[in-house]
């Protein structure tokens with residue numbers, strides 16, 4: 003099974019071009035590329051909106067993905083409003099209070115979609131995640147979340163905008179009898195972090211990519227990035243495509 007992961011499009015209102023980038027066109031270009039990739043589903047990794055959640059922007063994005071011949075799942079980032087996003091993408095039944103988190107088997111394999119839009123997860127979401135992982139026992143699991151749960155040696159983001167609960171994530175996952183693959187965005191960087199049984203796949207944005215090695219915010223390049231994840235009988239493999 004092939005999954006396409008598009009993240010951090012930071013779409014604004016029509017004609018808005020943050021940093022001179024036509025973010026709406028970039029999003030459309032990324033979607034157009036999927037006709038080559040031919041995935042079985044698309045996951046949108048959060049920060050769909052440029053500044054803060056906006057129903058009209060979500061509706062525009064949902065209209066675009068509704069034309070795809072396979073399902074689209076979405077998670078919220080720190081620039082999103084989980085409730086507005088869930089309603090636009092017909093995921094409202096997965097809302098738990100103000101958070102959007104859910105589990106969907108992808109060709110029989112467990113996949114969890116988390117909500118880190120506040121930079122952390124509520125006690126209720128932690129309880130749900132713990133119970134889900136414990137019930138899965140030794141089944142390997144795929145997790146989609148906006149924030150990388152563990153530091154990634156991306157200096158500016160690790161020190162300014164990291165996930166607030168990395169120790170809690172590590173404590174929950176490190177002793178599980180399974181492998182946990184986390185697909186995430188937020189850092190606008192392509193990177194792989196392996197720690198114990200956790201494989202963290204940081205994915206590039208469709209807006210701009212950041213340099214990982216500077217303490218100041220520094221743009222690396224503006225090529226649109228899309229991550230492909232394949233679940234095969236050999237395990238999980240992944241690669242990134244740039245337009």
Ligand SMILES: [Fe+2]
Nearest residue numbers: 049079080188
């Ligand atoms: Fe983000």
